[in-house]
Amino acid sequence: MLRYFLLIILLFSTLISIDAQDLIINELDADTPGVDNQEFIELKSITPNFSTDGFVLVFFNGSTSGGDTSYLAYDLSGFTTDSNGLLVLGSTGVSPFPQIVINESVIQNGADAVAIYSGTLDMFPGGTLATQTNLIDALVYGTNDATDDGLLALLGKTIQHNDNGTNANPKSIQRFVDDMGDVIFSAELPTPRMPNDGSGIVFNPVSITVDQSDYNEGDSFTITFTSETNVTSDLNFNINLDNGTFNISDFSGDTNLTIPNGQNTISTTITLTDDTIDEGDEVLRIQFIDLVEPIIASNNLVEVRVVDNDFTTAAWGTPVNPTFGLVTSTQPNGYYNSLDGLADLDLRQAIQDIIADPNVVRAQTYADVIDILKLADQNPENSNEVWLVYTEEGRSKLDFQTSSSNVGKWNREHTFPLSRAGYNGIDADDIADGIDVFFLTEADSLRHGYSDAHALRAVDGSENSSRGSRHYGAGEYIGPSGTLGSFRGDVARGVLFLELRYNGLEVIDGFTTSTGQMGDLATLLDWHRNDPPDDFEMNRNNIVFEWQKNRNPLIDQPLLVEFIWGNRVGDVWQQTLSANENNTLNIDVYPNPTDDRIFIKGLNEPAEIKVFSVEGKELLSETVSNNTMDLKLSSGLYLIEIVTDKGSAIKRIIVK
Structure with a gap:
């Protein structure tokens, strides 16, 4: 009899253990009207600090073109729920900061669905039809959309839940258990990383603030860290500013910080290195690296632009201040001969x-x-x-x-x-x-x-x-x-x-x-x-x-x-005079653009000067010995060929 009793206890314990591993969809904010930068999905485990290894989160598109198939999937392996059993996937605008960061606007508005499966990511390539196979939990939702009966049937659900938030009153779809023990969903004020019923461990989020979003090399700036409530013991934490090519060589300043017991803020001053390297503008990223619950990040990965003052300028102008003839075509010899x-x-x-x-x-x-x-x-x-x-x-x-x-x-x-x-x-x-x-x-x-x-x-x-x-x-x-x-x-x-x-x-x-x-x-x-x-x-x-x-x-x-396409269709083509031919004379023509006269710098002897339209038609021809030439031409682009006994040069010039 004792053996049977022990067997029953063992079976009951096993059932509890299996059930305790289940994840549920606890909250979904699929649409933050007007901005789409605070969307998130919150998962909940029955037990806290639960590993989500072996689970996959899949999003399904309920539109006509989507056909109730997957458009996105996340492998949850390597993550754990927090001490309240919560795991949030959201964009960087979500506060408190999500444990898993996803891109803004990635969650579609509806009618759509999100589901948790046991399995691996390769089981859900894009375009996978919604299924109940290996399904752990699912939520079919909309944002004031018509009911997607097909998606409901595929996932074994009967109700499509609605997120009816507005710009002034954002809402999320939240899971509750009523007094009868039944699961219900309601659209409420979003509560990421907080139990929907207000229970659980109260976290103390720490925020990161800076005065500006960009600074120049050589500038110093202050980063301030503020906890929501005063800490009850010294809070020691470290930050990291590395991001891409920005690293420890690009700044100086303290990154090991302490908020003293009974206080709620600490600041550090960062000085950006003013080097002589043209490395381009960079972005540093302020990141908490070792906060321990109940201390969590209110925001994180805060980016600050570092403007490089070692940029270079080209010899030629922008399209609004154009230059001509300074950049040579790199076409191979004979490229257009055919x-x-x-x-x-x-x-x-x-x-x-x-x-x-x-x-x-x-x-x-x-x-x-x-x-x-x-x-x-x-x-x-x-x-x-x-x-x-x-x-x-x-x-x-x-x-x-x-x-x-x-x-x-x-x-x-x-x-x-x-x-x-x-x-x-x-x-x-x-x-x-x-x-x-x-x-x-x-x-x-x-x-x-x-x-x-x-x-x-x-x-x-x-x-x-x-x-x-x-x-x-x-x-x-x-x-x-x-x-x-x-x-x-x-x-x-x-x-x-x-x-x-x-x-x-x-x-x-x-x-x-x-x-x-x-x-x-x-x-x-x-x-x-x-x-x-x-x-x-x-x-x-x-x-x-x-x-x-x-x-x-x-x-x-x-x-x-x-x-x-133009006024010479049907004419036989011959390559025209090119401003990219090799120039054997070291001369410059200025001003460019000009009104009606050009000066020729570097011309030390008489020269034969011819002016051509861009179509290659000769317009003017003159022998010049005083380094100047009058141009009685309408506004436009022209090619000038300068020939002396020592060589030749071709220049482009604009007449205003």
Whole structure:
């Protein structure tokens, strides 16, 4: 009898142990209206300090396109719940700070679901249909959405719970046990890392504050740490500021700190090292590394920009202050020779044979384009910035948009919009694998237009949203008011390049809704003619050529535009006078731009000077012996050839 009694005790103990390992979904904030930076999900174990090894958290998309399949999964191995049995996954805006950090806006609003499974991450690749197999717990939810009966059935649930928060009154979906012992869910004020019923151990969160979000090298600044309530014994803790290339060599200051017994604050002064290395702007990250419950972080991973004062400037100007002839094309010898003697469709095909040669040309990933733009669109006035198309300004390379907020950020602008072209990315496009890893590509590889850097530009995030998918032209998009339009020729040549590069794309007159077509051709031709390629654009062409092994010929040979779309269609092409030919005379022409006269520095003997239009037509010819020449020309870009007995030189010049 005793043996049976012991067996019953053992079985009951085993059942309790198994049940104690179960995790539940305790709270979900799927939508913080207007900001989306405080979303989180809170899990709860029956016992505190419980290892979540062997569990996976999976999010399901209940939309029509999502089809009740997974869009995200997290491996919970390596984590434990806290002394209240809670484990929070949330973005950095959540306070107290979550144990597992996830990106902002990653949790969809609904109707969707989140579920805990026993298993491994590889069991839930993207697009996995919701299932009850190995299911531990699930929550189907919405934000005032229609009920997703299919998702409920797949997960064995009967109720879709609603997060009906507003900007003024944020809510989360919380799990409670009522007086009858039944589990209910209610939308309440969010309580991350706190039991929903107010019970449990009371934590004392410590916050990090700094006065500014950015400082220059050589500056000193104060970091203040404040606990919510006075500590009951000396609180000793350490912080770390390392992040990426920023490390201990970049600052001095105390990182081992103590809040004295009975007090709630301590500060430390950090002095940033002013070195002479151009390492670019950096970001230090203030991080607690050894807080022990009931002391927890109120916020963490607080970032501070360190602005490098050792940036370099280029010899050439920005698009709003252009220079010409300072940057030499890196095209190989004879790169365009195959075009000579051709016209019309034959000329067009010969261009495509060069820029879409499957034996030479490479395609990079969309993620690689970020690195390409940091080089190709680098601000000539500050090597730590990119130059933004449309808004005509520099912005720190560090300010690339990585979350839903585009304010003050830059991202990638498709000058020929995605929805109009019909190209889209694949999963591999999310991986930046560098210049030496690439796709094979050809003229029919329209998909690669998605990541073709010749037609992608660094752009202000908000302006990118404002432009949307609008065509270029009056009544559609011509750029922000008050800007100089210095981008217009650049984007025109980028868009026209795509028509030559990829089969299936066309630039047409007017505005169209047909996929693969974009307008307005007349506008883009006008933009090209009035904003000729400058040194910024030539440098850009050279850098993209390093990655993709093709060039935009409309930058190297701008007159080609007239032979393909403009006023010389059908004429036979011959390569025109180039400002990139070798110059044997060491001379400069100034001022540039000029009104009506140029001075020639370094000219020590009589010279024959000829002035040509960008189309190669000779306009003026004069023998000069006094180092000056009058130019009675209309506004525009011109090529000047200077020939003496000692050599020759070709310069570009703008007449205002």
